[in-house]
Amino acid sequence: MIKIVGLHKSFGSTPVLRGVDLEVRRGETMVVIGQSGSGKSVLIKHLIGLLKPDRGEIYVDGIEISRLRGDALQKVTRKFGMLFQGAALFDSLTVGQNVRFGLERYTSYTSDEMDRIVADCLAKVGLRGVERLMPHELSGGMKKRVGLARAIAYSPDIMLYDEPSTGIDPIRADAINDLINVMKTELRVTSVVITHDMVSSYKVADRIAMLYDGRIIEIGTPREIQNSGNPVVQQFIRGEAEGPIKIF
Amino acid sequence: MPFFPRPRHTIMFLEQLGEVGILVGRTLRNIFRRRWERGMLIQQLEEIGVRSLPVVLLTAAFGGLVFGLQTYIGFHRYIGPGSEVYTGPIISLGLSKELIPLLVAVMVSGRVGSAMAAQIGTMKITEQIDALFSLGADPVRYLVAPRTVASVVMVPCLTMVGDLMGMVAGYFYIVIAMGVNRHVYLQNTMLYLELWDVATGLIKAAVFGAVIAIIGCWQGLKTRGGAEGVGRATTRTVVISSITILILNFFLSKALPASLGLK
Numbered sequence: 001m002i003k004i005v006g007l008h009k010s011f012g013s014t015p016v017l018r019g020v021d022l023e024v025r026r027g028e029t030m031v032v033i034g035q036s037g038s039g040k041s042v043l044i045k046h047l048i049g050l051l052k053p054d055r056g057e058i059y060v061d062g063i064e065i066s067r068l069r070g071d072a073l074q075k076v077t078r079k080f081g082m083l084f085q086g087a088a089l090f091d092s093l094t095v096g097q098n099v100r101f102g103l104e105r106y107t108s109y110t111s112d113e114m115d116r117i118v119a120d121c122l123a124k125v126g127l128r129g130v131e132r133l134m135p136h137e138l139s140g141g142m143k144k145r146v147g148l149a150r151a152i153a154y155s156p157d158i159m160l161y162d163e164p165s166t167g168i169d170p171i172r173a174d175a176i177n178d179l180i181n182v183m184k185t186e187l188r189v190t191s192v193v194i195t196h197d198m199v200s201s202y203k204v205a206d207r208i209a210m211l212y213d214g215r216i217i218e219i220g221t222p223r224e225i226q227n228s229g230n231p232v233v234q235q236f237i238r239g240e241a242e243g244p245i246k247i248f
Numbered sequence: 249m250p251f252f253p254r255p256r257h258t259i260m261f262l263e264q265l266g267e268v269g270i271l272v273g274r275t276l277r278n279i280f281r282r283r284w285e286r287g288m289l290i291q292q293l294e295e296i297g298v299r300s301l302p303v304v305l306l307t308a309a310f311g312g313l314v315f316g317l318q319t320y321i322g323f324h325r326y327i328g329p330g331s332e333v334y335t336g337p338i339i340s341l342g343l344s345k346e347l348i349p350l351l352v353a354v355m356v357s358g359r360v361g362s363a364m365a366a367q368i369g370t371m372k373i374t375e376q377i378d379a380l381f382s383l384g385a386d387p388v389r390y391l392v393a394p395r396t397v398a399s400v401v402m403v404p405c406l407t408m409v410g411d412l413m414g415m416v417a418g419y420f421y422i423v424i425a426m427g428v429n430r431h432v433y434l435q436n437t438m439l440y441l442e443l444w445d446v447a448t449g450l451i452k453a454a455v456f457g458a459v460i461a462i463i464g465c466w467q468g469l470k471t472r473g474g475a476e477g478v479g480r481a482t483t484r485t486v487v488i489s490s491i492t493i494l495i496l497n498f499f500l501s502k503a504l505p506a507s508l509g510l511k
Binding site for chain 1: 367370371374375376378379380381382383384385
């Protein structure tokens with residue numbers, strides 16, 4: 001479904017991605033783990049066309065998307081729904097207008113149908129009757145859930161989650177993890193989750209890939225990752241300050 | 249040591265000019281595409297036009313008063329007592345061609361241009377611009393094009409209202425406060441003020457409107473680095489757009505014909 005081949009990206013003279021190879025199968029949840037600043041967000045933004053690679057290719061359903069522009073690119077982005085780290089709700093629009101936003105641009109539903117879909121999507125994430133609220137009236141967890149409702153409203157094939165559990169308490173983080181699993185089972189979407197939260201990773205992942213030093217250094221099921229012989233992977237999943245990963 | 253721009257600064261300047269050029273091109277392309285963001289356009293027309301009206305009226309009123317005051321003093325001192333009845337056309341011409349378009353543009357740049365930079369800049373650092381893109385909305389079409397159209401439409405409208413207010417204030421100072429003959433003042437004004445004088449100011453105002461929106465949006469879209477970055481973007485917007493407006497004003501005044509003989 002998604003295939004990344006030899007992806008390179010630098011910002012100025014700083015290389016961030018140095019040859020990432022990754023394949024995500026249809027219907028699976030792939031979790032990409034890595035330290036803060038390791039390039040996980042940069043990787044996910046390439047998938048949706050927000051960033052263009054310096055070198056390398058990205059295939060979505062067999063189409064190479066990294067050189068696409070305009071309408072051709074929009075056709076591909078239509079397949080993706082993205083939950084942003086801080087939810088990225090439009091703060092000048094109500095919750096209802098936020099959730100409708102993608103529907104108005106990607107679909108040709110009538111206004112009444114859109115209202116019904118908005119209510120359905122909000123109900124799916126456990127929110128009812130919040131359509132008229134403004135984003136600043138919501139808690140952090142509610143914002144993430146509205147962000148998720150907005151992302152699933154137009155029924156994307158692929159969901160991208162950027163640090164879904166960051167910035168919220170462990171209970172709400174677990175509720176978001178449950179929602180990610182529900183999206184997978186009920187909507188049968190392919191998911192790419194980037195996180196450094198191992199509890200969340202084990203709960204939602206079919207496979208886990210570790211991004212380190214600009215490359216994917218290990219990939220496998222949660223059990224395989226837990227049993228990995230790679231000291232870098234072991235240091236990261238155990239959250240130890242001492243080890244081959246130098247933090248200072 | 250003589251002043252020469254350093255190569256690094258020249259390259260940076262040309263890069264920034266290129267960025268603005270690309271943004272202008274993309275904005276024009278989006279303006280002439282069929283699907284408009286109507287809701288956003290109406291919101292911006294209100295924000296730029298209706299909400300700027302009080303500040304424009306106040307500025308134009310005092311601009312007209314002070315222009316009347318100085319013109320009165322000038323005529324009285326250099327031409328002689330009694331010549332003040334001829335101040336009408338000078339005040340109206342100066343206000344409609346130069347002072348009001350400039351004052352309105354600088355006020356709108358401070359009020360609206362900086363707000364555009366702050367709003368878009370905040371959207372940039374909170375990933376809302378990325379979210380727009382992921383939800384099928386081109387940020388230039390959704391954010392920049394409606395603001396530019398609204399600004400190009402509303403700054404001339406505000407200027408027209410400002411012209412009227414300024415002329416009324418000038419009339420008030422010369423005729424009511426200083427006791428100059430009302431009939432002769434108005435007669436002279438009607439005789440010498442051309443429709444083209446007012447049109448010149450409105451053409452300039454439309455250009456200034458485009459400058460304010462493009463610079464505000466450009467600075468907003470290139471915001472980096474949190475709240476500090478947003479603050480920098482708003483300050484730069486006001487400084488760059490004010491300077492650009494003042495420079496452009498001279499060249500537009502020079503380029504536009506002084507008279508077309510239209511009454």
